[in-house]
Amino acid sequence: MNYFQLFSLPAEFSIDQNSVAHCYRELQKQYHPDKFVMLSDAERLTAMQKSTEINDAYQTLKNSCLRAQYLLLLAGFDIALEQKTLQDTDFLMQQMEWRETIESFTQDDEDEIEAFAENIQQQVNDLESTIEQQLVAESLEAAADSVRKLKFMLKLQTELEQLEEKLFD
Known part of the structure; x- marks a missing residue:
């Protein structure tokens, strides 16, 4: 599941930041690791991984540069680790x-x-x-x-x- 799907948003550059923040809070309420403290190790690990994914998605979606890079990645164009410099x-x-x-x-x-x-x-x-x-x-x-x-x-x-x-x- 990509970050846009996780946050129930269209995969577009222009997104409503209030919706991103609201969805982030709702997802964190649902998947915060503290809610899983009494469950098995495997269930706690799964909750922690989901919470980490939610945090990563939120950081990416709220930042225009990271969001653009992520959209490029979804389109098969990964510039995150490249060493290419501007030619302009x-x-x-x-x-x-x-x-x-x-x-x-x-x-x-x-x-x-x-x-x-x-x-x-x-x-x-x-x-x-x-x-x-x-x-x-x-x-x-x-x-x-x-x-x-x-x-x-x-x-x-x-x-x-x-x-x-x-x-x-």
């Missing part, structure tokens, strides 16, 4: 510029950091929209490239958040 030189150059910008920020740049963060969030939103369209069109190679870009953008967001904590806490 414009994006690679843009990556370098973004990293240099982050490295140049100081405590005096609070407004610029906020604007930069908004720009990066817009880039993430645009990539998620592109990925959704590519998956619907079954353009798997293009979707895989977009997922690689999204991974970078999400990592960039994390680095920016860490910089903000360092500068302003």
